[in-house]
Amino acid sequence: MEGDRWAKTPMEELAGDRRTRSFDEVALGYTESEVLAEAQRCLNCLHPLCVDGCPNGNPIPAFIAAAAEGRILDAARIDYENNPLPSCSGRVCAWERQCEGACVLNVCGEGVRIGAIERYIADAALSAGFAFAPAEDLDWRVAVVGAGPAGLSCADFLSRRGVAVAVLDAADQPGGLLADGIPEFVLPASRIQAEVARLRRQGVAFLPRVRLGADISLQRLREEFDAVFVAVGAGRARALGVPGEDAAGVVSAQRFLHEAKVSGGVPGVAGARVVVIGAGNTAMDAARTAVRLGAGDVRILYRRSEAESPSRPVEIAHARAEGVEFEYLVNPLAFLADDAGALTAVRLQRMRLGAPDRGGRPRPEPIPGSELDQPCDLAVLAVGYEVEGAAIAAPEAVRPDGRLAADAGDGRMELEGVFAGGDAVRGPATVVEAFRDGRVAADAILRYLATRGTSTQAAN
Numbered sequence: 117m118e119g120d121r122w123a124k125t126p127m128e129e130l131a132g133d134r135r136t137r138s139f140d141e142v143a144l145g146y147t148e149s150e151v152l153a154e155a156q157r158c159l160n161c162l163h164p165l166c167v168d169g170c171p172n173g174n175p176i177p178a179f180i181a182a183a184a185e186g187r188i189l190d191a192a193r194i195d196y197e198n199n200p201l202p203s204c205s206g207r208v209c210a211w212e213r214q215c216e217g218a219c220v221l222n223v224c225g226e227g228v229r230i231g232a233i234e235r236y237i238a239d240a241a242l243s244a245g246f247a248f249a250p251a252e253d254l255d256w257r258v259a260v261v262g263a264g265p266a267g268l269s270c271a272d273f274l275s276r277r278g279v280a281v282a283v284l285d286a287a288d289q290p291g292g293l294l295a296d297g298i299p300e301f302v303l304p305a306s307r308i309q310a311e312v313a314r315l316r317r318q319g320v321a322f323l324p325r326v327r328l329g330a331d332i333s334l335q336r337l338r339e340e341f342d343a344v345f346v347a348v349g350a351g352r353a354r355a356l357g358v359p360g361e362d363a364a365g366v367v368s369a370q371r372f373l374h375e376a377k378v379s380g381g382v383p384g385v386a387g388a389r390v391v392v393i394g395a396g397n398t399a400m401d402a403a404r405t406a407v408r409l410g411a412g413d414v415r416i417l418y419r420r421s422e423a424e425s426p427s428r429p430v431e432i433a434h435a436r437a438e439g440v441e442f443e444y445l446v447n448p449l450a451f452l453a454d455d456a457g458a459l460t461a462v463r464l465q466r467m468r469l470g471a472p473d474r475g476g477r478p479r480p481e482p483i484p485g486s487e488l489d490q491p492c493d494l495a496v497l498a499v500g501y502e503v504e505g506a507a508i509a510a511p512e513a514v515r516p517d518g519r520l521a522a523d524a525g526d527g528r529m530e531l532e533g534v535f536a537g538g539d540a541v542r543g544p545a546t547v548v549e550a551f552r553d554g555r556v557a558a559d560a561i562l563r564y565l566a567t568r569g570t571s572t573q574a575a576n
Contacts, residue, residue, distance in 0.1 A: 122225025125154040127232055130301075136407050136438050139300040143207070148188065151236045155184035158228050161220055166230060169218030172552040174198050176215055176230055183233055192241035195234060196248070200269040200551055203242055203307045204294055206235025208397075209548050210428050242310040247317040251278035256565050259284060259337045261328050262347035264292020265547045266538025268315065269554025270345045270561075275318040277562060282341070283320060286327040292349055294547070297373050299401050301408070334508045334534070342568070343533045343561045346508060346520060347554065350501040350539035356393065360451030361497075365459030369394070369402045369498035376405050386410035389491055391462055393417050393448055394498035400431040402496045403440045414440045417490070419447040419467050419480040445469075447480065449487065451495060461489040501544045519543055526560035527553060535561055 128144045129135070135142060146154065158180045166176045175194055182191035195202045211217070211231040219227030256279045260267045263285035271281045289295050291308040312322070326332055328348060337344045353368035355361060365384070369392070375382045390406040392399050395418035406414045416435070418425060421444050425432065436442070446464040454460050466486035469478035503518040513529050515521050522529045522536040529536055537553030539545055 121157045121159070121221065124157070124226040124229045125150050125232075127229070135301075139408060141304050142301045142434060145239070146232050146236045148186075148236070151183055151188070151233055152186060154229050155180045155233055157221065158184065159220060165218040165220060166215040166228075170215045171546065171549045172198060172555070174215070179237065180228065180230070180233060183237055188237050188240050189244060189246070191233075192237040192246060195237060196241070196246070198555070199234075200272040200554065201265065201294075201308075201311045202234050202238035203311055204265075204303060205548055205551065206231050206233075206238055207303050207307065208294075208298060210546060212429060214548070239307070242307075242314060245317075247314045248276045250275055250319050253280075254278040254565070256280065256342045257282070257340075258343045258345065258561060258565075259341040260345045260347065261285075261334075261337070262292060262349055262538070262540070263287070263290035263322065264347060264349045264538060265294060265550035266347035266349075266540075266554040266557075267292070267345065268311070269551045270347065270537070270558045271320045271554075272315055272318070273555050273558035274561065275315065275320045277558075279562070279565075281320045282323055284323045284326040284328070284332070286325065288324050290322055290324075296377065297370060297398065297401075299373065299377065299405050301404065302401060328508060334510060334531075338531070338533055342565055343535065345527070345554075345557055345561065346529075346534065346536040346540060347538040347550075348504070348508075348540045350503045350544045352502045352504050353497065354500040354502050356448060356497060356499060358448055358450050360453060360459075363451050363453040363459045364457050365453075365493060366451050366495045366497065369398045369496050370501070372402055372496050373398070373405060376409065381409055385494060387412045388493040389413045390494045390496065391415050391417055391490060391492045392496045392498055393462075394500075395420075395422075395425040395427055395432075395442075396498060396500070397427050397431055399496075399498035400427050400435045400440075402498050403435050404438055406494075406496070407438050407440060411494075415443055415490070415492075416440060417443050417446050417448065417462070417464065419445065420477065421445060421469065424469075424477045443490070445480070446488075446490075447482065452489065459493060459495060461491045462495055463487060463489050501539070503540055503543060517543075525556075527557035528560060528564075533564065535564075 130142045164177045179191040179194040215230045216227040221227050260271045260283045290312045353370040390411045392403045445467045450463045452461045466483045467480040470481040473479045520536040520540045522541045527535040527537040535557045537557045538550040
């Protein structure tokens with residue numbers, strides 16, 4: 117294998133019209149022989165930088181070593197010890213900037229394709245009906261509010277330890293952004309459903325269509341459960357705040373992706389000129405979805421250059437391969453509509469990059485007199501999400517920006533027995549960071565419950 121270590125094993129992708137005219141998963145994944153070949157590229161470093169690069173500290177060398185020996189289910193069990201949803205993270209994590217980006221093989225070639233290995237072993241384990249056998253019943257009940265990545269993570273790690281967990285969510289199906297905001301061609305619903313089915317086998321109960329603040333109060337949850345973990349996410353789409361944003365044909369990426377996934381289509385997209393404002397992963401998902409819905413022209417508009425794009429490089433490559441055009445260094449000034457209120461164009465201003473902002477990226481600056489109009493029939497806004505912390509009806513626990521005030525170390529809030537994590541605390545972040553928040557909070561909740569001894573239900 118020494119001669120093969122510098123180049124990663126290629127992965128087959130869906131091709132032709134089936135790729136751009138269906139929502140089938142584009143990356144087809146490895147075969148078992150390809151997993152073995154890729155896993156055997158690992159150098160088994162004395163100090164594994166890949167673990168340092170993973171926000172959740174996943175046991176990457178250990179599960180890769182098991183996979184390299186063909187012990188696929190053992191590899192999966194090792195990964196699951198720290199990672200609650202590897203079948204999902206194996207598809208959507210930003211490996212290039214995290215574990216794979218830190219791999220020492222990048223110095224002379226290409227890092228080990230950790231995500232592809234993780235995807236395969238997790239899929240194999242779920243197909244075999246894998247689940248952790250819950251520990252002895254601890255007679256504790258915990259409510260988890262939010263069935264997104266952080267909430268599912270917390271529920272998973274608590275249920276493994278024998279805690280009775282009820283997950284409440286406003287949506288019909290668990291998964292949060294994973295289920296509602298990521299298209300099938302990136303993350304098939306079957307993978308989320310398989311992970312949720314595993315949690316059900318571990319004893320986790322799911323209560324859909326329950327909205328915190330509207331259907332149930334935080335105070336009631338505190339009375340009925342021994343602890344509460346709040347992981348309501350960042351569910352409100354951010355607006356641009358420019359004239360004409362209320363025109364018919366200007367929609368949020370959140371709404372656009374939801375309609376496409378739930379209804380199977382979005383009226384008015386076929387043959388339309390579509391612009392997507394933003395260049396993150398959600399923008400790529402929206403643009404690629406528009407292609408599949410038959411749009412006549414799809415363009416991504418971004419105020420910085422491609423080098424500053426927050427999207428994963430693979431998502432940009434996929435969008436380009438599917439016919440999406442990119443316009444960099446342009447910023448929307450207004451949306452233009454006809455007399456009937458229908459969108460006709462977006463007015464743009466050309467930008468140039470100036471001094472770095474607080475995040476270290478070059479700040480875009482307008483070029484005077486450079487305005488231009490880009491004709492369009494539909495504009496999809498993919499400029500981020502915001503947290504609506506007010507839903508917990510505890511003003512003292514909400515920061516001015518809407519995020520929940522929780523300890524950065526373990527998620528503990530000032531409210532007795534209440535913990536929080538994920539985007540509700542961090543603001544919009546990565547899936548794997550949400551996984552970590554849920555896992556760390558589960559440990560903190562167990563420590564908290566251990567100090568109390570008797571459960572709320574037993575006391576009653």
